[in-house]
Amino acid sequence: MTNVSYGIRLKVWGEHACFTRPEMKVERVSYDVMTPSAARGILEAIHWKPAIRWVVDAIHVLEPIRFQSIRRNEVGSKAPAGKIKSALKRGDLEDLSLLADEDRQQRASTVLVKPAYVIEAHFELTAKAGPEDNEGKHLDIFNRRAARGQCFHQPCLGTREFAAYFELIPPDAPLPSPIAEPSRDLGFMLWDIDHRAPGRPSLFFRAMLDQGVVRIPAPGSPEIRR
Amino acid sequence: MSVLASLARAYERLPDAPPFGFSSEKIGFVISLNEDGSVASVTDLRGGSGKKRTPELRQVPQAVKRASGIAPNTFWDKTAYVLGVTAGDDKRTGREHAAFVQRHLEMLEGTEDAGLLALRRFLESWRPEHFVPPLWPEEMKDQNVIFALESDRLQKIMLHDRPAAKALWARGAGADESAAQICLVSGTRGPVARLHPSIKGVWGAQQAGAALVSFNLGAFTSYGHEQGDNAPVSEAAAFAYTAALNRFLEKDSGHRIQIGDASVVFWADASDLEAADQAESFFAAFLQEGDAAQPLDVKADEKAATEKLKIQLSRIRNGEQLADVAPKLESGVRFCVLGLAPNAARLSIRFYFEDEFGTLTKNYQKFVSDMRVEPPPREPSPPLWRYLREIAVLGKAENIPPNLAGEWTRAILSGAPYPRTLLSAVLTRIRADGEVNALCAGILKALLIRTFKREAPVALDTENRNKGYLLGRLFAVYEQAQVAALGSKVNATIKDKFYGSASAQPRKVFPLLDKGAVNHLSKVGKQSPGRRVNLEKLIGAIMDLMEPGEDPFPASLAADEQALFGLGYHHQRNAFFAKSTDTTEAGEPA
Numbered sequence: 001m002t003n004v005s006y007g008i009r010l011k012v013w014g015e016h017a018c019f020t021r022p023e024m025k026v027e028r029v030s031y032d033v034m035t036p037s038a039a040r041g042i043l044e045a046i047h048w049k050p051a052i053r054w055v056v057d058a059i060h061v062l063e064p065i066r067f068q069s070i071r072r073n074e075v076g077s078k079a080p081a082g083k084i085k086s087a088l089k090r091g092d093l094e095d096l097s098l099l100a101d102e103d104r105q106q107r108a109s110t111v112l113v114k115p116a117y118v119i120e121a122h123f124e125l126t127a128k129a130g131p132e133d134n135e136g137k138h139l140d141i142f143n144r145r146a147a148r149g150q151c152f153h154q155p156c157l158g159t160r161e162f163a164a165y166f167e168l169i170p171p172d173a174p175l176p177s178p179i180a181e182p183s184r185d186l187g188f189m190l191w192d193i194d195h196r197a198p199g200r201p202s203l204f205f206r207a208m209l210d211q212g213v214v215r216i217p218a219p220g221s222p223e224i225r226r
Numbered sequence: 227m228s229v230l231a232s233l234a235r236a237y238e239r240l241p242d243a244p245p246f247g248f249s250s251e252k253i254g255f256v257i258s259l260n261e262d263g264s265v266a267s268v269t270d271l272r273g274g275s276g277k278k279r280t281p282e283l284r285q286v287p288q289a290v291k292r293a294s295g296i297a298p299n300t301f302w303d304k305t306a307y308v309l310g311v312t313a314g315d316d317k318r319t320g321r322e323h324a325a326f327v328q329r330h331l332e333m334l335e336g337t338e339d340a341g342l343l344a345l346r347r348f349l350e351s352w353r354p355e356h357f358v359p360p361l362w363p364e365e366m367k368d369q370n371v372i373f374a375l376e377s378d379r380l381q382k383i384m385l386h387d388r389p390a391a392k393a394l395w396a397r398g399a400g401a402d403e404s405a406a407q408i409c410l411v412s413g414t415r416g417p418v419a420r421l422h423p424s425i426k427g428v429w430g431a432q433q434a435g436a437a438l439v440s441f442n443l444g445a446f447t448s449y450g451h452e453q454g455d456n457a458p459v460s461e462a463a464a465f466a467y468t469a470a471l472n473r474f475l476e477k478d479s480g481h482r483i484q485i486g487d488a489s490v491v492f493w494a495d496a497s498d499l500e501a502a503d504q505a506e507s508f509f510a511a512f513l514q515e516g517d518a519a520q521p522l523d524v525k526a527d528e529k530a531a532t533e534k535l536k537i538q539l540s541r542i543r544n545g546e547q548l549a550d551v552a553p554k555l556e557s558g559v560r561f562c563v564l565g566l567a568p569n570a571a572r573l574s575i576r577f578y579f580e581d582e583f584g585t586l587t588k589n590y591q592k593f594v595s596d597m598r599v600e601p602p603p604r605e606p607s608p609p610l611w612r613y614l615r616e617i618a619v620l621g622k623a624e625n626i627p628p629n630l631a632g633e634w635t636r637a638i639l640s641g642a643p644y645p646r647t648l649l650s651a652v653l654t655r656i657r658a659d660g661e662v663n664a665l666c667a668g669i670l671k672a673l674l675i676r677t678f679k680r681e682a683p684v685a686l687d688t689e690n691r692n693k694g695y696l697l698g699r700l701f702a703v704y705e706q707a708q709v710a711a712l713g714s715k716v717n718a719t720i721k722d723k724f725y726g727s728a729s730a731q732p733r734k735v736f737p738l739l740d741k742g743a744v745n746h747l748s749k750v751g752k753q754s755p756g757r758r759v760n761l762e763k764l765i766g767a768i769m770d771l772m773e774p775g776e777d778p779f780p781a782s783l784a785a786d787e788q789a790l791f792g793l794g795y796h797h798q799r800n801a802f803f804a805k806s807t808d809t810t811e812a813g814e815p816a
Contacts, residue, residue, distance in 0.1 A: 021457075027573070108574040
């Protein structure tokens with residue numbers, strides 16, 4: 001449940017969103033609702049320090065879930081890290097090029113149309129918190145930044161090209177009502193990626209859309225399949 | 227529920243799906259061996275006759291996925307691998323055959339089973355030069371072949387069906403297990419599939435099979451993962467969903483139709499198998515009825531079943547509740563529709579719909595009622611592809627814009643507003659082809675109702691005051707005046723010359739048309755004054771509804787008003803053909 005004293009509620013919305021399913025990564029298909037990792041990414045864009053760790057509690061879906069399919073021309077390779085290193089050492093850019101015309105890949109994306117969510121989250125202090133770090137301080141910083149619209153980088157809805165707009169919901173204000181769809185089972189959804197474990201495994205949980213709200217299990221809870 | 231999870235569930239409900247580790251492949255010939263390894267006979271398994279012989283689908287050990295490498299299958303493969311013989315001139319055949327032989331000799335070492343021993347002896351003694359007719363027919367080259375013991379073959383048992391062979395295959399298949407991870411389909415731990423089996427049968431994709439889940443290029447991988455690790459799916463789940471999808475994509479499986487360039491696969495998920503079958507046949511008929519080419523050898527009871535289906539469908543189309551027509555399907559039947567589009571060696575999902583069958587039926591009924599116009603098109607309830615052809619250049623199926631077809635189908639299935647690009651596509655086609663038929667008019671009306679949230683009349687509405695509608699009606703009357711004056715054999719009527727500009731920029735064009743109409747009407751008046759009076763009355767009635775203060779001839783019409791223009795034109799024009807009992811003059815072409 002939300003830690004009421006140190007929890008926040010943030011409304012985010014945008015034109016499109018693509019919370020890519022891991023199995024449909026090439027021809028992208030979005031999950032039906034925002035993933036907890038995407039919500040964490042938005043919060044971290046607004047305020048994050050090594051002293052805190054964001055934990056998402058719930059995601060409220062405010063707009064009906066609609067999809068649209070778009071096709072985009074992309075390329076098939078990534079910038080090779082090894083080549084860039086050697087170019088840095090050499091000091092010249094020869095052979096460090098990617099001709100997009102020769103590497104074209106057309107990829108289709110099934111994206112969400114005009115999504116809007118309310119993220120309910122709280123943060124916890126990590127081992128890196130110093131003596132002057134406390135929850136109240138970071139909460140104030142976050143509230144101030146979110147109210148002003150300050151962020152380190154523009155938050156995004158899944159992928160960077162879909163920018164997210166955000167608005168802080170003050171603690172005493174009522175929440176906007178979620179969609180009135182009947183409850184349904186969304187299947188297994190990505191909870192997050194365990195970056196500390198070897199091989200960076202993905203963690204999944206069974207997502208239920210219950211009266212328009214998805215409850216996210218807490219880290220370490222047995223509902224997370226690892 | 228995700229696509230893969232629903233497909234994996236569907237696999238469990240398939241009555242005759244290949245078991246884990248096996249796949250259905252097209253097999254052409256069986257090589258029958260004696261116990262000592264010599265060839266007893268070569269039997270052709272293909273069906274059909276003459277040139278069009280189709281190989282039979284059989285369940286054989288799972289096909290290995292090969293792109294450009296050499297990887298032999300177990301106990302079966304094409305003749306290049308099995309016999310070292312191929313129709314074309316290929317340098318690799320020798321290596322392929324050597325790989326097949328080596329793999330099998332290693333696997334069959336120390337075996338004592340009669341069938342496997344025969345196979346081993348055959349492989350040890352076989353040379354590609356032995357491939358001569360009449361025992362080895364020419365048409366066998368490049369077909370898939372399997373083996374059998376001669377004594378077994380007469381009982382229809384093939385080599386890979388023998389228990390010893392199955393045991394060997396099961397042991398070999400589990401040899402290279404990757405580390406266990408959580409599977410995102412089932413939620414349980416299991417060895418992760420590195421490469422998922424191929425999906426065959428999607429129109430427009432590679433013959434060798436395409437992949438729904440693949441990460442073959444650098445740009446598609448993340449976090450340093452390779453291939454299947456990017457999306458952990460267990461071997462069992464990968465097998466399940468690909469087996470189900472391959473089964474559904476087979477020709478005449480009753481689970482697939484083609485919409486534009488998307489191969490659409492649909493299945494029902496219900497505890498009652500009969501209800502599931504019924505739901506699937508309903509859905510197939512929703513989208514395809516009207517063109518079903520009945521096979522000539524349809525049995526009597528199947529004929530009765532199709533007649534019953536037709537009656538039920540016409541009741542649904544007329545708006546009756548599904549609960550009255552087929553009460554078992556009202557609830558408890560989940561229906562899934564998946565549209566797959568090819569993209570070289572990959573498959574992209576055009577749309578995916580999963581909901582109760584009752585909801586799907588309601589959306590279909592909404593689609594039918596939105597499209598209804600009076601007079602109706604020539605065929606009473608056209609199938610979906612007939613509508614799609616209306617947006618294609620020259621009406622050819624290969625010119626249907628694929629993205630638009632996909633988005634439109636998604637909108638139809640989910641009851642959502644139609645894409646706006648559909649309106650511009652239809653208007654462009656009307657302008658280019660110069661024809662507004664009942665199908666186009668239906669699409670325009672549906673767009674107005676769904677996307678622009680306007681009221682649009684089904685039949686001629688003489689009270690409607692919308693600018694676009696009135697101008698369309700007026701245009702039709704002007705055209706009729708011209709036909710009455712100059713006859714219908716004119717080279718270019720005002721519709722051919724002026725439809726586009728009249729619907730887009732009325733203010734420029736309608737004064738010209740009006741002047742021309744005056745001349746036409748005076749000529750008509752000389753031949754048949756009654757007809758002239760009727761036409762003038764009609765023009766007067768239409769203009770009566772226009773208010774001078776409301777800019778009845780605007781400089782340009784917006785897209786939705788252009789749609790109403792087309793609708794009004796269609797209604798008014800067909801009113802002339804319907805009212806043949808009213809004309810008092812004889813010999814008027816109706």
